[in-house]
Amino acid sequence: MTAPPEFLTKLLDRYNESGSQSRPNVTLTFAQSLDAKIAGKGGKQLILSGKESMIMTHWMRTMHDGILVGIGTALNDDPQLNTRLLPPREPNPSLNGHNNPYHLPRPIILDMALRLSPQCKLLKNYSDGRGRRPWVVCAEPTADDDKVDWLARRKALEGAGARTVVLAPGPYADGLIPISDVLESLHALGIRSLMVEGGAQVIRSFFQGAKFVNTVIVTVAPTFVGEDGVSYNASLAEMASLLRCAASGISVFCPHTALDCTWGGINDWLAEGVLGTNDVGFVSPLEGEKFSRNGESEGALGRMVTFRTPIPMDVLEKRIKEHLKLPQIQVGYSAVEPSKPVKTVAICAGSGGSVFKGKTADVYFTGEMQHHEVLAAVAADTHVILCGHTNTERGYLPTLATKLDSQLRTAAFSETFDVVISETDKHPLQFV
Ligand SMILES: NC(=O)C1=CN([C@@H]2O[C@H](COP(=O)(O)OP(=O)(O)OC[C@H]3O[C@@H](n4cnc5c(N)ncnc54)[C@H](O)[C@@H]3O)[C@@H](O)[C@H]2O)C=CC1
Numbered sequence: 001m002t003a004p005p006e007f008l009t010k011l012l013d014r015y016n017e018s019g020s021q022s023r024p025n026v027t028l029t030f031a032q033s034l035d036a037k038i039a040g041k042g043g044k045q046l047i048l049s050g051k052e053s054m055i056m057t058h059w060m061r062t063m064h065d066g067i068l069v070g071i072g073t074a075l076n077d078d079p080q081l082n083t084r085l086l087p088p089r090e091p092n093p094s095l096n097g098h099n100n101p102y103h104l105p106r107p108i109i110l111d112m113a114l115r116l117s118p119q120c121k122l123l124k125n126y127s128d129g130r131g132r133r134p135w136v137v138c139a140e141p142t143a144d145d146d147k148v149d150w151l152a153r154r155k156a157l158e159g160a161g162a163r164t165v166v167l168a169p170g171p172y173a174d175g176l177i178p179i180s181d182v183l184e185s186l187h188a189l190g191i192r193s194l195m196v197e198g199g200a201q202v203i204r205s206f207f208q209g210a211k212f213v214n215t216v217i218v219t220v221a222p223t224f225v226g227e228d229g230v231s232y233n234a235s236l237a238e239m240a241s242l243l244r245c246a247a248s249g250i251s252v253f254c255p256h257t258a259l260d261c262t263w264g265g266i267n268d269w270l271a272e273g274v275l276g277t278n279d280v281g282f283v284s285p286l287e288g289e290k291f292s293r294n295g296e297s298e299g300a301l302g303r304m305v306t307f308r309t310p311i312p313m314d315v316l317e318k319r320i321k322e323h324l325k326l327p328q329i330q331v332g333y334s335a336v337e338p339s340k341p342v343k344t345v346a347i348c349a350g351s352g353g354s355v356f357k358g359k360t361a362d363v364y365f366t367g368e369m370q371h372h373e374v375l376a377a378v379a380a381d382t383h384v385i386l387c388g389h390t391n392t393e394r395g396y397l398p399t400l401a402t403k404l405d406s407q408l409r410t411a412a413f414s415e416t417f418d419v420v421i422s423e424t425d426k427h428p429l430q431f432v
């Protein structure tokens with residue numbers, strides 16, 4: 001193969017088109033075992049990717065401006081972050097500024113305390129003309145830190161060729177810089193696309209700042225590492241149902257928020273229930289409408305239903321109960337005007353609290369919200385309707401099954417498929 005696989009080009013080419021944002025496009029990518037471990041006991045580096053997947057990783061490296069790892073990975077693995085597995089070809093130093101045959105991403109190390117070794121391979125490759133100059137993202141020491149020591153380490157790293165990117169002094173919560181700050185600083189320095197390779201803490205940080213991640217590509221190795229391994233997140237118990245599926249030969253595809261957002265997805269199904277059959281109104285995106293390369297709208301976070309004529313709350317409550325087939329729902333009435341009629345309903349399947357923040361509507365309708373989010377909403381003259389996280393999602397399954405069935409029938413597959421809805425999958429909590 002002499003060019004990146006087509007699916008990578010399709011996924012990552014869209015980065016070239018997004019112009020106005022102040023952060024780079026981010027690809028989070030790593031390899032894990034079935035039990036969600038990315039390294040062995042004590043951080044032992046493991047080869048979890050097969051040959052093809054490793055080559056894919058190296059192609060991905062050629063497709064980004066920057067490649068970011070945490071200092072844990074830099075110290076533990078002493079990585080090179082280059083493209084040595086790709087087919088040999090002539091270097092083009094005048095184009096690339098180094099003797100590697102392919103475009104190399106700028107190595108970026110998140111290293112608050114400047115612990116990177118001046119003898120590391122990244123710096124050695126740079127000084128030998130085989131790599132790009134590494135950037136070390138750090139933060140100015142606070143008054144309590146040992147500034148003399150920090151300045152000495154900075155001098156040593158810069159002497160070895162590194163550029164230090166110094167962010168404002170903390171304190172930062174848990175000593176971690178918010179991912180948005182890291183990304184904005186890198187964008188200001190010209191990084192428009194960023195590949196994030198790990199390790200565990202960095203992956204956690206980026207999953208927490210998930211709204212800044214455009215693409216996640218995970219290689220899952222068919223192996224178990226065991227509880228001693230390094231994990232970024234889920235424990236074996238959390239993954240039990242996934243593992244049972246894998247053991248029975250069932251592949252799992254989890255569309256998650258994408259299915260909420262897409263047109264004709266879960267939020268639109270909830271909006272249909274809110275609109276009912278008699279009332280005239282319209283549905284619009286609540287936030288963050290996304291467009292394809294051709295400029296077609298692909299979906300948005302949440303929906304807003306606007307009725308032409310306001311309806312009473314009890315009519316809306318009845319409608320939602322019928323649509324979700326629920327005998328009871330939880331309702332918090334506006335503390336300002338408890339019987340306020342409803343003209344606008346903000347909708348978000350699952351857990352809508354963060355999506356509703358700053359949105360004005362007569363009603364927030366979602367599965368669950370935190371206690372204090374509910375208090376703030378009713379105090380701000382908004383009714384709240386909560387139906388339980390999965391109750392706002394599971395009722396959509398027949399609609400999804402019909403869509404899947406029709407797609408599978410029209411697709412040119414040699415096999416035939418049956419679409420069935422699980423009869424055992426249900427809300428994990430019961431009223432007793
Ligand atoms: N299987 C795979 O694909 C990969 C596995 N690994 C493995 O991961 C392990 C290393 O993981 P960790 O020890 O968790 O190290 P890490 O590489 O995630 O680095 C953690 C350090 O990075 C800095 N950092 C992370 N997030 C930050 C933030 N938001 N703000 C400021 N600084 C931040 C902090 O200094 C933190 O101590 C190694 O065993 C390595 O082999 C690493 C990369 C990929």
Ligand SMILES: Nc1nc(O)c(N)c(N[C@@H]2O[C@H](COP(=O)(O)O)[C@@H](O)[C@H]2O)n1
Nearest residue numbers: 031046047048049077079080081082197
């Ligand atoms: N894709 C992938 N699969 C694995 O099995 C891995 N262990 C890793 N590790 C990451 O790659 C870095 C090493 O890069 P070089 O081989 O030195 O270029 C390592 O530090 C991890 O970030 N990745």
